[in-house]
Amino acid sequence: MVNSASLLQWAAQASRSFSSTGTQQRKVAVLGAAGGIGQPLSLLLKLNAQITHLSLYDMAGTPGVAADISHCNTKAQVKGYDQDKLAEAVRGCDLVIIPAGVPRKPGMTRDDLFKINAGIVKSLAEAVGKHAPGAILNIISNPVNSTVPIAAEALRKMGVYDKRKVLGVTTLDVVRAKTFYAEKKGLDVSAVDVPVVGGHAGITILPLFSQASPQASLTAEELDALTKRTQDGGTEVVTAKAGKGSATLSMAYAAALFADSVLRGLNGTPTYEYTYVESSVTESPFFASKVKLSTEGVEKVYDLGTLSDYEKAALKTMMPELLQSVEKGVEFVKNS
Structure with missing residues (x-):
């Protein structure tokens, strides 16, 4: 992760030379x-x-x-x-x-x-x-x-x-979910993991706090608040910057982390991340879930595991919007 x-x-x-053994x-x-x-x-x-x-x-x-x-x-x-x-x-x-x-x-x-x-x-x-x-x-x-x-x-x-x-x-959705969850429950953020599935906008972002580790109890109000804060993280930054910017620095950080995992996979060390890819995990042809990254990119796409009732409802709610967004992208190319 x-x-x-x-x-x-x-x-x-950073200031060291590459090892000549196994370096690509x-x-x-x-x-x-x-x-x-x-x-x-x-x-x-x-x-x-x-x-x-x-x-x-x-x-x-x-x-x-x-x-x-x-x-x-x-x-x-x-x-x-x-x-x-x-x-x-x-x-x-x-x-x-x-x-x-x-x-x-x-x-x-x-x-x-x-x-x-x-x-x-x-x-x-x-x-x-x-x-x-x-x-x-x-x-x-x-x-x-x-x-x-x-x-x-x-x-x-x-x-x-x-x-x-x-x-x-x-990846930024995962980074935010981990940060917000750790802050809320007083956990060491470096030891926290929170799966985030779905898409990358609003209600299509679904953090799976039921599968978070370490597992901390959340009230219904805390769960809903953490979920919505993760979904609205981008808006939070835009508002804080008073319309003069968006989430650029945290996005760069998250993208650099993800690129590192991709490169490690390419170099023969399998890694595991959450990413939005072509998928058969749900009815949406593209969906973010856990994947295994290896020498050819995505080697395996994993299913969602056991979802709570809250998460099952959120997954159902997001699907029309996600399907529409996917179709919109496909049609754009077909009609170009």
């Missing part, structure tokens, strides 16, 4: 690297000892971001690409992370967000399909419930779709 200790391990390893040459690209998520994410990735080449792409300003990050004394070589250099940026990548797009702003509906970001994700996914067809895609761009199906459908049309390699990053 996501482990904050891994960030400390990166820092400890791993190239990672960040598409949208000059943005609010992209910049801190790129910095965190520069600290990851598994990455030898870090490729940063955005419409403008990327060479400056790359130059800044490149001064950090870690092994990863960094290069920035602007505008028409997308093909060069992704070519040869093992992992491509997509935070590109606009953030959610006060008063912005999910439909507003969809209209802007759908086309961005489609074009970036197509570039990866053409120039790095074997790469794993980690999609951050919202609304994830639709953008992951968009990427999948775009790659399917190109004949290069591999359901094991298109992953929606829902």
Whole structure:
């Protein structure tokens, strides 16, 4: 599962050379690297000892971001690409992370967000399909419930779709659930685990506190409050920033943790995470649940385990919205 200790391990390893034994040459690209998520994410990735080449792409300003990050004394070589250099940026990548797009702003509906970001994700996914067809895609761009199906459908049309390699990053939901649960019950957050399943927006986010560890008793009121706070975590940040930003730093942190797990899987150490992928676990064709990550991406998708009555009701409630979001993404590509 996501482990904050891994960030400390990166820092400890940052100024050391790679071991020559078993070390893979791993190239990672960040598409949208000059943005609010992209910049801190790129910095965190520069600290990851598994990455030898870090490729940063955005419409403008990327060479400056790359130059800044490149001064950090870690092994990863960094290069920035602007505008028409997308093909060069992704070519040869093992992992491509997509935070590109606009953030959610006060008063912005999910439909507003969809209209802007759908086309961005489609074009970036197509570039990866053409120039790095074997790469794993980690999609951050919202609304994830639709953008992951968009990427999948775009790659399917190109004949290069591999359901094991298109992953929606829902790690921030897990990070929030663990943090809020630990704070509420006075637990050591580094020892807490909370499964989070479903989607990555509002009521489609379902923390499974009945399966949390260590297990602490929750009243009905505490359970409902923790669930809703996890679902509304993004809104909490937007409100706190008074409309001048969204959850960029915590998202970058969560995305870096997830990327680390993906890379460890690629390098032969199986890892386990919660992520939004093509799935047959529920009636939704895309769903976030526990997966095993290995050398080809998602090796196995696990079922949800035993749910409480509260969680069963929440799962039923979310399904129409989640199905609609998935269909909306698929139809966008089909009608493009």
